[in-house]
Each structure stands twice: as C-alpha cells, then as structure tokens.
Amino acid sequence: MTRKACVIGWPISHSRSPIIHGYWLKRYGIEGSYERIPVKPEELPAFFSGLIGQGFAGCNVTLPHKEAAFRTVGTADAATSRLGVVNTVFARDGELWGTSTDGEGFLASLTAGHPGWCAKGQTVVILGAGGATRALVGALIDAGAARLLIANRTRAKAEELQRDFGAKVEPRDWTEAAEILRHANLLINTTSLGMTGQPPLTVDLDNLPKTALVTDIVYTPLETDLLQRAKARGNAIVPGLGMLLHQAVRGFDLWFGTRPEVTEELYDLVARDIDPGYRR
Ligand SMILES: NC(=O)c1ccc[n+]([C@@H]2O[C@H](COP(=O)([O-])OP(=O)(O)OC[C@H]3O[C@@H](n4cnc5c(N)ncnc54)[C@H](OP(=O)(O)O)[C@@H]3O)[C@@H](O)[C@H]2O)c1
Structure with missing residues (x-):
C-alpha cells in the first residue's frame, strides 16, 4: 500500500521537507509519497477533516498553522502540551494527533554536529x-541545562518563557546581549x-x-555571519x-514506519539546494 504524507503551510513553496522525506523514501525503498500542499488559514479545519479520508498518514505543519493545528488535533505528549504548537500530525485509529519535534531535532543536531556535547x-x-x-x-x-539566559528585543516574550518554563529561564534586555555572553557554555x-x-546579528x-x-x-x-565570526x-x-x-x-517514522538516518549525503543534498556552490 502506498503511504502518503505532506507538508502544509501558506505559503509553502519554500519548504525543503519534500527533499528530506523524498530522499528517505528512496533510500529505504518505501512505496510512498510526500508532497507540498498550500493551505490557507481559513481552509485548515476542512483540510484536517479530510486528511485521513484522502489516505494520508499525516503531515508536517509550518507557518502560519502551528498554533491552529495544536488547537485542532489531539495532543500526543506532555512536552507538546506545554509548547502550544505542533509541527507534526499523524493518524492513529482514525484520529489525528499532533506533536512537536523541533526540540529533539535541535538537541540531536548539536550532538551530531559536536559529538560529546551534553546539556546537563x-x-x-x-x-x-x-x-x-x-x-x-x-x-x-x-535535558538538564542549569540556566537559560534569554535576551530578546521584546523583553516581555522572554518573561513569558520564564512564566511557562520556570526559574531556570532568566529574561534579559536585548541591550545586555553582549555582556551576558561571558556566562555561556x-x-x-x-x-x-x-x-x-x-x-545581520551584530552582537x-x-x-x-x-x-x-x-x-x-x-x-x-x-x-550565518554569527557562525563565521564565532569560528x-x-x-x-x-x-x-x-x-x-x-x-x-x-515524523517519517510515524508515517512510514522506519526511523531514518540523517546521513552526510542528505545534509549535502539539502545544503546544495540552499547554496548550489556548497561543498563539504
Ligand atoms: N533550523 C530549523 O529547523 C528552524 C526551525 C524553526 C525556525 N528556524 C528559523 O529561526 C528563525 C526564527 O524563527 P521564528 O519562527 O522563531 O520567528 P519569529 O517568531 O518571527 O521570531 C523572530 C525573533 O527574531 C527577533 N528579531 C527580529 N528582528 C529583530 C531585530 N531587528 N532586532 C532584534 N531581534 C529581532 C524577534 O524579536 P521580537 O520578539 O522582539 O520581535 C524574535 O525573537 C527564522 O529564521 C527561521 O527560519 C529554523
């Protein structure tokens, strides 16, 4: 049976998710498809109502639908309840569930990019x-981080994070950004x-x-310029x-039943789509 998944957003033409999932479908020899579907905000409820009926195993959700999707589908786990957004929707027993994979993606990227790194x-x-x-x-x-010093142009948003995540979050003014770097691991x-x-980020x-x-x-x-200056x-x-x-x-695992690997070949494929001159 051909399994189907997609990414929805408005606009959606910029999404690189089809390259990523298309690579894995081919690599693991899975009969499936992953497409981009433009969905306007007012079309979102109808889109979700019809998703399972159209044979989709689920979808990725990108801007501007992440919060509306959270309110529309079931929440799959406690970590996602705290976030109030979902980026991955999947069908189970005829119902739609949503989860967020950005946090684990961020941590996995750091561990892969800097082996031995640990948040503790x-x-x-x-x-x-x-x-x-x-x-x-x-x-x-x-993951056990001790302190999170957050400087944002609109300080109220950093304070909101402290309210939602507790005292390990320490809001700072944007003007303090350069000063607080001395504490950073x-x-x-x-x-x-x-x-x-x-x-550019000029801090x-x-x-x-x-x-x-x-x-x-x-x-x-x-x-980015920040990474170049740091390097x-x-x-x-x-x-x-x-x-x-x-x-x-x-998401790929939830829809297609195989936990895929982020290979150097995949990294290079997407990197070349962003910058045709990219070389490892
Ligand atoms: N690697 C990935 O998988 C991944 C995933 C998600 C997002 N992203 C990228 O992350 C970036 C942020 O995404 P988002 O969804 O969080 O965007 P967002 O909700 O629009 O937040 C933008 C952030 O940038 C700040 N900002 C914007 N202009 C600024 C300026 N002139 N001076 C100081 N601060 C400024 C905003 O401060 P205020 O709060 O004061 O407005 C806010 O903190 C985007 O480039 C997005 O492509 C990458």
Whole structure:
C-alpha cells in the first residue's frame, strides 16, 4: 500500500521537507509519497477533516498553522502540551494527533554536529524569544541545562518563557546581549537576524568564552555571519541545517514506519539546494 504524507503551510513553496522525506523514501525503498500542499488559514479545519479520508498518514505543519493545528488535533505528549504548537500530525485509529519535534531535532543536531556535547549543567545564552525558541527551551530544560539566559528585543516574550518554563529561564534586555555572553557554555541565535534578506546579528562576541559552543537556528545562509565570526575566533560551531534535518526523523517514522538516518549525503543534498556552490 502506498503511504502518503505532506507538508502544509501558506505559503509553502519554500519548504525543503519534500527533499528530506523524498530522499528517505528512496533510500529505504518505501512505496510512498510526500508532497507540498498550500493551505490557507481559513481552509485548515476542512483540510484536517479530510486528511485521513484522502489516505494520508499525516503531515508536517509550518507557518502560519502551528498554533491552529495544536488547537485542532489531539495532543500526543506532555512536552507538546506545554509548547502550544505542533509541527507534526499523524493518524492513529482514525484520529489525528499532533506533536512537536523541533526540540529533539535541535538537541540531536548539536550532538551530531559536536559529538560529546551534553546539556546537563550547562549555562545557555539564547538570543531571541520568538516562536521557535519555546521548543528549544523545553528540550534544554528537560535535558538538564542549569540556566537559560534569554535576551530578546521584546523583553516581555522572554518573561513569558520564564512564566511557562520556570526559574531556570532568566529574561534579559536585548541591550545586555553582549555582556551576558561571558556566562555561556552554549550560545544560540533564535532571532531571524542573519537570515538571507534580514539585517545581520551584530552582537559583539568579545565576552564569549572560546570554549563555548555556538549554534544558529537560521539555515539560510548555511553559515550565518554569527557562525563565521564565532569560528574565526576559535569557537566550535554547529549550523542550523542539522536541526531541520533531525526534526524530520520522528515524523517519517510515524508515517512510514522506519526511523531514518540523517546521513552526510542528505545534509549535502539539502545544503546544495540552499547554496548550489556548497561543498563539504
Ligand atoms: N533550523 C530549523 O529547523 C528552524 C526551525 C524553526 C525556525 N528556524 C528559523 O529561526 C528563525 C526564527 O524563527 P521564528 O519562527 O522563531 O520567528 P519569529 O517568531 O518571527 O521570531 C523572530 C525573533 O527574531 C527577533 N528579531 C527580529 N528582528 C529583530 C531585530 N531587528 N532586532 C532584534 N531581534 C529581532 C524577534 O524579536 P521580537 O520578539 O522582539 O520581535 C524574535 O525573537 C527564522 O529564521 C527561521 O527560519 C529554523
């Protein structure tokens, strides 16, 4: 039987998920398909009502539907209840369930990109408190991080994270960003600064210990200005593309019944789609 999955969003033409799942379907010889489906916000309830009837095993959910999907389908696990968003929907016994795989994708990407890395006891500095930050905060706390210092342009959003995730989260003003770097074992950029078409992230890195690991969840360009500056001063870096690939693993397993591997070949395939000149 051909199994079907898809990614929905509005717009959706930019999504690289079909490349990732298409690669795995071929690699594991699975008879299945994964397509992009544009769904307008007002069409979302009808889309979910018809999903199982159309033979889909589930779907990925991207902007702007992550919160509406959370409210529409069942919540598959406690970690997802705390996030209020889902990025992966799957059918079980005739019902739709939703989960979030961004947090585990982020942690798996760090472990793969910097073998031996472990969150336990770490002080993490996070620049940004937008939609993607919640999943990272939840995953880092669950993995044993000691402190999460979060500087965001809109401080209220960092304070909201403290309310939802507890005292390990310490909100900071955006103007303190450069200063608090001195505490970091791990520095994460979750702002959209540095993304192609956006202004650069200009925070001064002078206070950052050379031993700190630096990562950026922005993956266009593959190596952001932050990662280039960190690398030039001797910090280890992990680019954001790994998170995109690793967050896709559990969805593929839920829909197609095989836990897939994030291979170097897959990384290179998607990296070349982002930057045709990319070479390992
Ligand atoms: N690697 C992956 O798998 C993955 C997954 C999800 C997202 N991402 C990427 O992560 C980035 C953020 O996504 P998101 O969904 O969290 O976006 P979002 O909800 O729009 O949040 C944007 C963040 O950037 C900050 N920001 C924007 N412009 C700024 C400026 N001029 N100065 C200072 N801060 C600024 C915002 O601060 P305010 O709160 O003050 O507005 C907020 O913290 C995007 O580039 C997205 O592509 C990657």
